[in-house]
Amino acid sequence: MMAAWLVSAWLAAAQPGGALQGVQDTAAYGCVICHADKRQAFQMGVHAERGIRCADCHGGNPASFEVRTAHAGRFLKRPTKIGTAQLCASCHSDPDRMRQYGLPSGQLAELKTSRHGELLFRGNPDVPTCTDCHDAHLIRPPVDARSSVYPANIAATCARCHENVSLMRKYGLPTTQVAEFRAGAHGVALYQQGNFAAPTCVGCHGSHAALPPKVTEIVHVCDRCHVELGRALHQGPHGPPAASGRLPGCLGCHTNHATERVPPDRIAATCTRCHAPESPAAQRGQVIQQQVVEATGELQAAAAAIEDLVRAGRPVTDERFRYQSALTAYQQIAEVQHSLDLDRLDDLVRQVSSLSRAIRSTEEAAAEQRWEHRLILVPVWFLALSAAVLAGFKLSDLKRRGE
Amino acid sequence: MRRWAGAVGRWLAHFGADLRASLDTGVLAVARFVGLLYGPIDPQARIDEALRKALRYRLPGHVTWRHALGGISYLLFMVLVATGVLLSFYYRPSVQEAYASIQFIVSRIPFGWLVRDLHVWAASLVVLAVLAHMARVFFDAAYKPPRETNWIVGLLLMFLVLAFGATGYLLPWDQWAYWTVSEVLDAIGRLPVLGGPLVGLLRGDAMVSGATLSRFFALHVIVLPWLALALLGYHFTLVRKHGVAPPKDPAAVARPPVPFFPHHLLRSFRVAVLVLAVAVSAAALFPRALGHPANPYQPPPELVSTWVPVDVSLALIRYAGGWGFALFTLLGLSLAFLPLFDRTPERALRRRPVVAMVGLVFFLGFGVLWVVGHGVRSVVPRALPARDMREELNPPPSPGLPLPERGPTPPRPAEPSGRGPGRS
Numbered sequence: 124m125m126a127a128w129l130v131s132a133w134l135a136a137a138q139p140g141g142a143l144q145g146v147q148d149t150a151a152y153g154c155v156i157c158h159a160d161k162r163q164a165f166q167m168g169v170h171a172e173r174g175i176r177c178a179d180c181h182g183g184n185p186a187s188f189e190v191r192t193a194h195a196g197r198f199l200k201r202p203t204k205i206g207t208a209q210l211c212a213s214c215h216s217d218p219d220r221m222r223q224y225g226l227p228s229g230q231l232a233e234l235k236t237s238r239h240g241e242l243l244f245r246g247n248p249d250v251p252t253c254t255d256c257h258d259a260h261l262i263r264p265p266v267d268a269r270s271s272v273y274p275a276n277i278a279a280t281c282a283r284c285h286e287n288v289s290l291m292r293k294y295g296l297p298t299t300q301v302a303e304f305r306a307g308a309h310g311v312a313l314y315q316q317g318n319f320a321a322p323t324c325v326g327c328h329g330s331h332a333a334l335p336p337k338v339t340e341i342v343h344v345c346d347r348c349h350v351e352l353g354r355a356l357h358q359g360p361h362g363p364p365a366a367s368g369r370l371p372g373c374l375g376c377h378t379n380h381a382t383e384r385v386p387p388d389r390i391a392a393t394c395t396r397c398h399a400p401e402s403p404a405a406q407r408g409q410v411i412q413q414q415v416v417e418a419t420g421e422l423q424a425a426a427a428a429i430e431d432l433v434r435a436g437r438p439v440t441d442e443r444f445r446y447q448s449a450l451t452a453y454q455q456i457a458e459v460q461h462s463l464d465l466d467r468l469d470d471l472v473r474q475v476s477s478l479s480r481a482i483r484s485t486e487e488a489a490a491e492q493r494w495e496h497r498l499i500l501v502p503v504w505f506l507a508l509s510a511a512v513l514a515g516f517k518l519s520d521l522k523r524r525g526e
Numbered sequence: 527m528r529r530w531a532g533a534v535g536r537w538l539a540h541f542g543a544d545l546r547a548s549l550d551t552g553v554l555a556v557a558r559f560v561g562l563l564y565g566p567i568d569p570q571a572r573i574d575e576a577l578r579k580a581l582r583y584r585l586p587g588h589v590t591w592r593h594a595l596g597g598i599s600y601l602l603f604m605v606l607v608a609t610g611v612l613l614s615f616y617y618r619p620s621v622q623e624a625y626a627s628i629q630f631i632v633s634r635i636p637f638g639w640l641v642r643d644l645h646v647w648a649a650s651l652v653v654l655a656v657l658a659h660m661a662r663v664f665f666d667a668a669y670k671p672p673r674e675t676n677w678i679v680g681l682l683l684m685f686l687v688l689a690f691g692a693t694g695y696l697l698p699w700d701q702w703a704y705w706t707v708s709e710v711l712d713a714i715g716r717l718p719v720l721g722g723p724l725v726g727l728l729r730g731d732a733m734v735s736g737a738t739l740s741r742f743f744a745l746h747v748i749v750l751p752w753l754a755l756a757l758l759g760y761h762f763t764l765v766r767k768h769g770v771a772p773p774k775d776p777a778a779v780a781r782p783p784v785p786f787f788p789h790h791l792l793r794s795f796r797v798a799v800l801v802l803a804v805a806v807s808a809a810a811l812f813p814r815a816l817g818h819p820a821n822p823y824q825p826p827p828e829l830v831s832t833w834v835p836v837d838v839s840l841a842l843i844r845y846a847g848g849w850g851f852a853l854f855t856l857l858g859l860s861l862a863f864l865p866l867f868d869r870t871p872e873r874a875l876r877r878r879p880v881v882a883m884v885g886l887v888f889f890l891g892f893g894v895l896w897v898v899g900h901g902v903r904s905v906v907p908r909a910l911p912a913r914d915m916r917e918e919l920n921p922p923p924s925p926g927l928p929l930p931e932r933g934p935t936p937p938r939p940a941e942p943s944g945r946g947p948g949r950s
Contacts, residue, residue, distance in 0.1 A: 387925075415925060418925070419925075433816060433817070433818055434815040434816060434817075435632070435633075435813070435815070435816070436628060436629050436631075436632035436633060436639075436813075436815075436816040437629065437632070437633050438626070438629045438630075438633065453925055454925055455925070456925035457925035460925060489633075493813070496639060496640070496810050496813075497810050497811065499640065499806070499810055500806070500807055500810055500811075503802075503803055503806045503807070504803055504807070506799075507799040507800060507802065507803035508803075510795070510796075510799045511796040511799055511800055514792045514793075514795050514796045515796065517788070517792055518789065518792050518793065521788065521789060521792075
């Protein structure tokens with residue numbers, strides 16, 4: 124029995140298996156006998172897992188061990204950039220073949236609409252083709268952390284060219300985008316909080332059809348995630364100019380790659396970037412700033428009051444509920460900041476303030492009670508001192524009497 | 527009417543006589559526990575006789591305020607027993623209810639805050655009182671034969687006090703208690719050989735959990751009190767057997783003895799009321815704050831110490847490192863066991879320079895470290911990023927949803943399908 128088990132284990136170990144062993148299969152992968160440097164990258168890629176062989180892209184005769192015969196026939200040594208796009212598309216544009224993998228088949232068509240594709244098919248050698256972003260051999264799907272198009276790696280992949288100062292100077296493009304993105308709200312969400320809902324470069328620009336959004340499109344790009352804020356913007360006075368392109372959409376206040384947030388105390392200053400300081404619009408900005416600063420202070424005071432209540436050992440279930448209500452109202456202020464509806468703002472700030480006041484009054488009552496507790500010290504010390512003094516009298520009396 | 531009164535009087539007299547006849551001096555252990563009996567033990571005496579003898583007992587003339595420290599420790603211990611019993615009426619030792627029951631005690635029960643804070647403060651004061659008592663015995667060389675057994679019993683009592691505090695520390699089940707105990711058990715677990723099994727026994731789980739809370743509660747209110755009662759009885763019995771140590775200064779022997787009743791009792795009473803007043807003041811002025819409810823998945827940003835030995839440990843670990851902590855503990859232990867080896871009759875401090883230095887460094891160091899450690903707030907190093915109730919209370923810097931909530935984790939890359947021959 125034991126011997127049979129050992130023999131079967133031995134045989135199982137001797138069997139070739141899976142994609143790794145497949146690459147060693149010389150009839151299909153004879154190429155790696157000479158091209159050992161490509162072997163490891165390719166066998167880690169998704170194509171090796173799907174049973175694609177070197178010859179499926181490069182042609183030649185993988186069964187041959189001689190260079191001449193191996194490279195004979197329809198052999199493609201290193202495809203050109205345009206050739207690469209067409210080579211990939213020979214499979215990836217075929218919906219029938221891509222269906223089983225759940226992959227789209229329009230990448231080449233999309234690429235042609237992008238600035239990259241436009242220049243590529245004009246024969247420009249600077250622009251990327253498929254393999255520049257996806258690698259030629261180590262091709263992994265975007266869900267694989269090793270992939271160059273994994274969400275956390277995309278910015279670095281784009282930066283390979285877009286941070287190249289000399290290259291970008293030729294096209295009049297800036298090179299600070301990636302650094303700004305990393306420091307901005309989206310970059311912080313992605314890299315520091317691991318939030319994969321945050322967009323990377325392709326989230327706003329598209330991947331294969333990469334282009335900067337047009338001025339009139341910016342609002343729609345941001346709207347895709349910031350639905351409520353976009354709707355509020357369209358309802359407010361900034362909606363029509365944003366739609367007609369007179370206002371650069373969200374970028375007017377928030378900039379593009381850095382996605383700057385406008386802190387409460389900078390609201391009025393942001394308005395005066397476009398509006399004259401004494402104009403009614405700037406004055407409205409002042410009012411909004413004042414209200415938002417007030418609401419922020421109220422919310423912070425409520426949070427501090429709850430913290431104090433916790434420390435004092437008070438149950439805070441009700442206060443937490445009120446705080447959540449206040450927080451909800453406070454978060455809705457952001458909408459008003461985009462619709463510039465002062466009545467609604469007033470209403471929301473009032474909600475935050477009244478809830479905060481309720482929380483703080485509970486805390487004040489508790490603090491008052493804590494203070495009252497100290498009053499117990501008056502009778503305690505009175506009794507203790509009188510008892511000690513009386514005992515002292517008695518003692519001295521005993522001593523005096525010589526007992 | 528008179529007939530009735532006479533009948534009741536006769537019945538009471540019978541009852542008293544029966545009671546006297548049925549009680550022997552073994553019952554006096556109770557009186558001994560509450561510190562009421564002094565003087566030599568006479569097992570033959572009847573209870574009322576023994577009580578009278580004890581009241582007539584005269585203490586040596588050199589017994590002064592310095593000798594009050596043991597009594598103060600005992601008084602604080604009794605305060606802990608009384609407040610502990612009151613707390614146990616409402617405290618519930620379970621993960622779901624422990625924290626809420628503390629909130630209930632503090633905010634709903636009349637004078638619940640006082641009972642709880644008195645318990646907390648007495649737990650700290652008793653450590654200081656016990657150490658002061660030890661220092662007095664140490665510097666007076668009162669531990670020398672024939673009283674060395676009592677020094678050992680005293681040491682065991684001090685360890686019991688520490689064990690009481692350590693087990694009680696977890697019971698509020700707030701973040702500070704939870705994480706301090708986690709850290710301490712973790713440190714003990716790293717001690718070679720015995721550390722692992724000991725922590726396994728104490729914790730009863732892979733992490734500090736409800737199992738740990740139950741064990742700590744059982745130790746705190748069942749196991750340790752019985753041990754303490756037995757050791758206290760032994761300690762007091764030995765004090766009565768050997769009497770108070772003679773003074774270092776031979777001239778002090780000549781002082782006239784002091785009657786236990788009423789002189790010494792009055793002196794003790796004065797000390798007791800003042801100590802109680804101090805404990806109540808500390809409780810009213812500096813209540814023990816409560817942290818957020820224990821969350822095993824989120825260490826708190828700071829650990830607030832609420833007990834003297836934790837203060838001292840924090841100060842040592844922060845300013846002297848792990849080795850400093852180990853050295854100071856060794857110093858304390860060597861001081862504890864020194865009397866077993868120091869058996870010469872020499873008692874003057876000047877002739878015992880090494881002993882004096884070791885004692886001075888330890889007792890002074892403890893005091894300084896306590897003061898320093900009170901300000902130390904250490905952050906638990908093994909932090910895991912996760913949202914908790916505290917973070918929820920951080921107001922955002924500006925309106926609006928902060929950012930989209932964390933999305934689903936990207937799916938793992940598809941495992942290669944087992945198409946290859948012999949793929950296992």
